[in-house]
Amino acid sequence: MLRSGVLVLALVAAASCAGRPAATEISREHAIDIARKEVSFTPDRVEAVRGTSGMTPVWRVTLAGRLPGQPPGLFETVVVEIDRRTGSIVSLART
């Protein structure tokens, strides 16, 4: 497994602006509203986290839910990345 070959060193350091909200960005709620328009199912779980896609700051919104008759252990997942500055969709992933 790849992870077994990964050496990780973690340090707690001081002062960084990494991952901080931009001065002006769309709200988490707005991002979720945009993402909801991309799914046809009713999600059981909705999660929005800040991230980057290439150089673009994005909200990464994950919507997951089960569909009628879906085999055990499987569920529908849609991930929508939304530009935090403009609200435009950067990428979409679906099962």
Next chain:
Amino acid sequence: MTGSRIVGRLMVGSVLTLAAGAVLLGDHSWNGYHWARSSNPFTLTVVDSVTSEWDAYLNEAIADWTASSVLDLTRVAGKTGSRDRYLCSSIRGRVRVCNYPYGDTGWLGIARIWVNGVHITKAITAVNDTYFSTATYNTAPWRRLVMCQEVGHDFGLDHQDEIFDNVNLGSCMDYTSDPDGPPSNEHPNLHDYEQLETIYAHTDGKSATANGSAAGGSAPSAADEDDFVDPPAQWGRLVRSIAGGRVQVYERDLGGPNRVVTRVVWVQ
């Protein structure tokens, strides 16, 4: 009843039948997302980053979708190292297909498209060997269905139907618990090809595909790549990548003045 009335009723009947048929078949465009191109059929390159146990299924999917009148797919060999398949980096203007044991994600396969407005700029398909190594899913029909469906998403197709336990529609874009039916859901059906013709009926006057033929797009570069798999969430964001990406530094903001710096050395 006069002859004209009979004809009139027959015509009404035909219109109703057509309307019912249209409702039954429905539209399964993925919200109008499509590849920009200047003419049809357009050529799209599929980068093969799957291992040998998937090659036959990818080749079948390529042949199936190339049967569309609007689309020609060409396969090129991609990197198949463990890390390459895990990250499955996207390449501008191309579709990349990877397999890896991605874990208990809840999905057998996933398609991701990057978009500019309604135009797809690059795409990937990933199939999850965590499930395909189990007795339930390690079958030719399941592999064929999932590969066909996820690659189909990369062109802007949605599912035809999302109920698993109803009768198969005979399309790989139909969810099912019984891929080989009958009817089999292992390949596209006529409605999938018709939907592609509808999606690509217009031209855009420009091309987003990176091919030398009909597309005339620019060659992809490493700067155009995005990884499909994100690093573990607890690592935070990537701030530095050196030694060809073998050493990476991530930072996670803990709020206030605190942060966690994680240095990762990837071992192939």
